[in-house]
Amino acid sequence: EAGVAQSPRYKIIEKRQSVAFWCNPISGHATLYWYQQILGQGPKLLIQFQNNGVVDDSQLPKDRFSAERLKGVDSTLKIQPAKLEDSAVYLCASSVDRLLYEQYFGPGTRLTVT
Amino acid sequence: AQKVTQAQTEISVVEKEDVTLDCVYETRDTTYYLFWYKQPPSGELVFLIRRNSFDEQNEISGRYSWNFQKSTSSFNFTITASQVVDSAVYFCALSEVATDSWGKLQFGAGTQVVVTP
Numbered sequence: 001e002a003g004v005a006q007s008p009r010y011k012i013i014e015k016r017q018s019v020a021f022w023c024n025p026i027s028g029h030a031t032l033y034w035y036q037q038i039l040g041q042g043p044k045l046l047i048q049f050q051n052n053g054v055v056d057d058s059q060l061p062k063d064r065f066s067a068e069r070l071k072g073v074d075s076t077l078k079i080q081p082a083k084l085e086d087s088a089v090y091l092c093a094s095s096v097d098r099l100l101y102e103q104y105f106g107p108g109t110r111l112t113v114t
Numbered sequence: 115a116q117k118v119t120q121a122q123t124e125i126s127v128v129e130k131e132d133v134t135l136d137c138v139y140e141t142r143d144t145t146y147y148l149f150w151y152k153q154p155p156s157g158e159l160v161f162l163i164r165r166n167s168f169d170e171q172n173e174i175s176g177r178y179s180w181n182f183q184k185s186t187s188s189f190n191f192t193i194t195a196s197q198v199v200d201s202a203v204y205f206c207a208l209s210e211v212a213t214d215s216w217g218k219l220q221f222g223a224g225t226q227v228v229v230t231p
Contacts, residue, residue, distance in 0.1 A: 031217060042118075042205050042221030043159070056218055089157060098217030102149070105159035 002026065004106035006092050012112045018080035021109045025073070025094030031055075032069055033103060034077050035091040043091055049075065050098060082113045117141065118208050120222035127196050127229055135191045135225045137206030143167075148182065148189045149207040149219065159205070165189065196229045203227070 005024040013019050025032050030051050035043035046065065048056040052072040060067070064083070069075040079086055089110050093103040119138045127133045139148065150162040163173065165182050173180050177194045193200050203224040209217065 033219075040223070042207070042223050043219075044221070045218055048217060091159065093159075095217070102161045102164055103219060104161065105151075107156065107158045110157075 004092055004094055004104055006090075006106035006109055008109055009107060010110050010112075012114065013082055015084055015113050016081040018078065019082055019111065020076055020078045021090050021092075021111075023075045023077070023092030023106060025075075025092070026104055029094035029096055029104075030072075031095045031098050031101075031103075032075050033093040033095075034067055034075070035093065037089045037091055037108070039088070046077070048098075055098070079111075082111075084113050087111055087113045117220045118206050118222035120206055120225050122225045123223075124226040124228065127227070129198060129229055129231050130195050133193050133196050133200075133227060133229075135193075135204050135206075135227070137189045137191065137222060139187050139189065139206070139208045141187075141208060141210055143210045143212055145211040147209040147211075149209070150180070150189075150191050151205045151207065151221075152202045153205065153224070154202040162191075162204075193227070196227075198229050198231055201227060201229045 007022050032049045034046045036046050037043040046060045047067045049069040052069050065079055067077045089108040091108045092106045095101040095103045117140050125133055146167045148165045152160045152162055170182050179192045181190045203226050205224045206222045207219045209219050
């Protein structure tokens with residue numbers, strides 16, 4: 001079974017530029033998550049999708065971050081414009097459904113904002 | 115407020131020593147789930163265990179064991195006879211069942227385990 005796929009693996013941009021990350025979850029997984037992991041910290045949930053609907057985006061900085069999962073499968077997370085403090089690893093995870101199933105994580109995208 | 119506390123930032127051991135990672139959590143829910151994940155240098159988080167709040171039975175899986183104590187709100191993790199491949203950051207996480215938190219993992223800051231030959 002293929003795992004969670006993410007691209008790109010690394011990205012370096014200047015502040016005020018925009019960037020997009022892509023995630024393809026495990027086939028059949030209804031729930032998709034985006035996490036931000038700043039160096040030395042645990043992952044922090046940014047947004048959670050159930051199929052193509054948003055369940056929780058309370059910690060998403062909506063003035064600059066956006067995410068979509070239009071067909072209930074793959075997802076895109078965008079930052080526009082980026083700030084220095086957005087430098088982090090962005091992790092995508094998926095699970096069969098909410099709560100009762102473990103989350104499987106992708107390899108992450110390491111973003112550096114200069 | 116920090117819901118999951120991993121007080122140990124880094125633990126260094128020599129191969130074959132046992133290592134115990136502490137995790138203390140805070141919740142008002144009576145139903146919740148606790149997790150441990152491993153993050154090796156490659157960066158991908160690997161699921162290790164899930165435990166629900168009604169199951170306080172300790173669990174052993176190979177060299178891994180977990181001690182869940184509701185009385186002290188702790189869910190500690192022990193690696194027996196550590197190996198170099200155990201070197202990683204280990205995260206404890208909590209998921210509460212309240213409607214707005216359902217499925218949301220709240221991670222601790224992680225404990226870096228360094229196993230030297």
